[in-house]
Amino acid sequence: MAEKMSEKTYPETMKAVFLEKPGGKLFVKEVSTPVPGPGEVLVKMSAAPVNPSDLARMRKAEDAAAFIPGIEGSGAVVAAGKGLLPRLWLGKRVACSSEYTYSGTWAEYMVTKAGKCFPIGSKVDDEQGAMSLVNPLTAIGFFEIARDERHKAIINNAAASALGRMVELLGKKHNIPVINIVRKDEQVRMLKSSGSEHVLNSSAPDFIDNLARLSNELNATLLFDSTCGPPLGKMIGALPSGSSVVIYGNLSGEDNIMINPRSLIDNDIKIYGFFLGARSKKNGMLKNILNMREVSRLMSSDMKIKIQGRFPLEKAQVAVDTYLSDMSSGKVLLVPMV
Ligand SMILES: NC(=O)c1ccc[n+]([C@@H]2O[C@H](COP(=O)([O-])OP(=O)(O)OC[C@H]3O[C@@H](n4cnc5c(N)ncnc54)[C@H](OP(=O)(O)O)[C@@H]3O)[C@@H](O)[C@H]2O)c1
Numbered sequence: 001m002a003e004k005m006s007e008k009t010y011p012e013t014m015k016a017v018f019l020e021k022p023g024g025k026l027f028v029k030e031v032s033t034p035v036p037g038p039g040e041v042l043v044k045m046s047a048a049p050v051n052p053s054d055l056a057r058m059r060k061a062e063d064a065a066a067f068i069p070g071i072e073g074s075g076a077v078v079a080a081g082k083g084l085l086p087r088l089w090l091g092k093r094v095a096c097s098s099e100y101t102y103s104g105t106w107a108e109y110m111v112t113k114a115g116k117c118f119p120i121g122s123k124v125d126d127e128q129g130a131m132s133l134v135n136p137l138t139a140i141g142f143f144e145i146a147r148d149e150r151h152k153a154i155i156n157n158a159a160a161s162a163l164g165r166m167v168e169l170l171g172k173k174h175n176i177p178v179i180n181i182v183r184k185d186e187q188v189r190m191l192k193s194s195g196s197e198h199v200l201n202s203s204a205p206d207f208i209d210n211l212a213r214l215s216n217e218l219n220a221t222l223l224f225d226s227t228c229g230p231p232l233g234k235m236i237g238a239l240p241s242g243s244s245v246v247i248y249g250n251l252s253g254e255d256n257i258m259i260n261p262r263s264l265i266d267n268d269i270k271i272y273g274f275f276l277g278a279r280s281k282k283n284g285m286l287k288n289i290l291n292m293r294e295v296s297r298l299m300s301s302d303m304k305i306k307i308q309g310r311f312p313l314e315k316a317q318v319a320v321d322t323y324l325s326d327m328s329s330g331k332v333l334l335v336p337m338v
Contacts, residue, residue, distance in 0.1 A: 009078045010042060015336070016107035017316040019064040026069075026316040034103050034111035036081035041089050041114045043096050047130035047310075048073030048105035049331045050323045052226075052249060061101070069316075070105030070334070072097045074120060074130035078109075085114035092119045095132045095292075105130075106316060108336045115285060118292040123300035127333060131162065131305045136295040137288075138248070138276050139166035143174050145274075146222055149244060153177040153220035155211070157202070157227045157235075158251055160187040160328040162305050167224070168196050169303055177218050179211070187328055202231055212238035224274075227251045230258070236271075237263040248274040306330035 014033045017026050036042045048070045061067040074095050080086035094117040098104045103111045120129035146154055156167045159180035168191070171178035179198045180191055191199045198218070200210050208231070214220070221240050225232060226249025236245055236259060263269065280288055295303075308330035311319035316334060323332040 010044065010109060014108040015313050016068045017070070017104075017313050017334070019058055019061055019067060019069070021064050022061050023059045024064065026320065028314045028316065033109050036079055036086065036111050038082040039086060039113055039115070040081040040099075040111050041077045041086045041117060042079040043073075043075040043094060043110050043112065043117065044078045045073050045075040045105055045108060045110055045336050046093075046126035047075075047333045047335050049131045049333055050320055051134055051331075052251060052327075053134065054106075055320070055324075056250070057101075063101070066102045068102060068104035068107050068110075070098060070107065070110070072130065072133045073105030073110070073334075074126045074132075075110070077117065080114070083114065089114055089117050089119070092117075093126070093129070094118060095120050095129045097133050106313065106334050108313070118289070121296040121300055124296060127307060127310075127335075128299050128305060130333065131331060132292075132295050132299055134276060135163040135166055135305070136298065136303065137280065137291055138163055138274075139170050140291050140294060141274065141276065141279050142167060142224055142246075143170050143176070145244075145246065146174070146176055149222065151176070151220070151222040151244070153179065153215075153218040153222075155179040155181065155215060155220050155223040155239075157181040157223070157225045158183075158249070159196075159199070160184075160191060161226070162331055163226075165194075165305075166303060169298075177220065179214055179218065179220050181211075182328075184328075190328070202227075207231070208234050208238050211235060215243075216240050222246070224248055228254055228257055230254065232257050233259045233263070236269055237267075239267065239269065241267045243267070243269055245269060245271040246274045247271065307333055309333070310335045312336070 013030050015028050018029050077089045080090040096117040099112045160182045180196050181200050183202050188199045188201050221243040223245045228250045229252035310333045319332045
């Protein structure tokens with residue numbers, strides 16, 4: 001039985017976003033507000049971003065009738081199930097991520113595990129707080145990898161993204177040069193005007209030559225790739241010997257890419273995947289709390305994520321379309337109570 005802050009702190013029913021079918025259009029439906037069980041909390045959502053991982057999940061959602069999208073967001077804990085942590089979070093403003101496919105952040109309320117909620121610092125607003133889990137923790141993870149594997153400089157692809165901007169910021173803080181790869185001239189200009197020193201355009205004819213020159217010059221032996229497009233094989237061939245390649249996204253949507261096995265063997269290249277969920281599980285609660293403190297500190301100072309639009313739940317489809325039409329212009333937020 002949920003421990004409510006007081007009676008009637010939340011309504012019996014709520015609005016939530018659903019999919020017509022896997023990969024289909026989004027619409028809003030009135031459903032019963034979920035009740036938190038042991039170890040769970042009910043969050044009254046304030047804001048939730050549209051992230052590439054949300055789109056990937058929506059494409060493969062099998063049980064569309066019971067699926068509410070939205071992996072991360074922010075809100076206030078209005079009810080708590082049994083347990084110390086749920087009670088501790090009751091009444092707190094939190095950043096939260098979804099635990100269950102049937103209760104996502106694109107809704108007025110979400111039930112999730114208390115362990116997937118982290119209090120938001122007073123200097124971080126609900127909108128920035130809504131984006132404080134997925135990308136900031138990934139950026140922190142990247143620099144932990146760079147430190148553990150002793151890389152002197154790193155390379156990041158799709159670098160005009162929100163995550164790309166964080167990687168650049170953390171690179172400056174850690175004194176680790178970042179080679180930013182983008183795919184349009186306007187993105188090169190945007191990054192350079194915001195202070196990035198090393199920016200390469202993957203659409204330019206001399207891209208691979210420039211990558212080979214710059215990565216060897218800076219000894220950039222760690223490539224983070226979220227694109228996984230056809231040029232990846234050639235990019236790998238351009239890296240300094242002994243490099244690591246970390247695949248963390250599949251923005252190109254390609255199922256298979258060609259990599260010359262000799263370029264891996266001759267140059268002693270390692271390739272592996274990065275998934276924040278698995279890393280957070282391995283990290284454990286204490287390390288996750290410490291990393292969240294770091295995120296809170298960064299977001300209270302210079303880590304600010306650009307927002308291009310805010311939409312009510314009823315306009316979820318417009319929100320996704322707006323985001324897809326220009327992903328580098330900033331995040332799109334779903335704001336249930338506007
Ligand atoms: N593995 C993990 O645990 C993890 C965690 C966090 C984030 N990620 C991944 O990190 C990436 C960035 O996320 P984000 O939220 O920061 O993104 P975002 O701010 O929403 O921006 C997406 C970026 O990707 C670019 N892009 C889209 N399709 C592309 C393609 N086919 N080739 C090259 N660039 C492309 C966009 O450029 P245009 O404007 O030119 O389209 C835009 O700059 C995503 O792939 C996401 O899934 C992974």
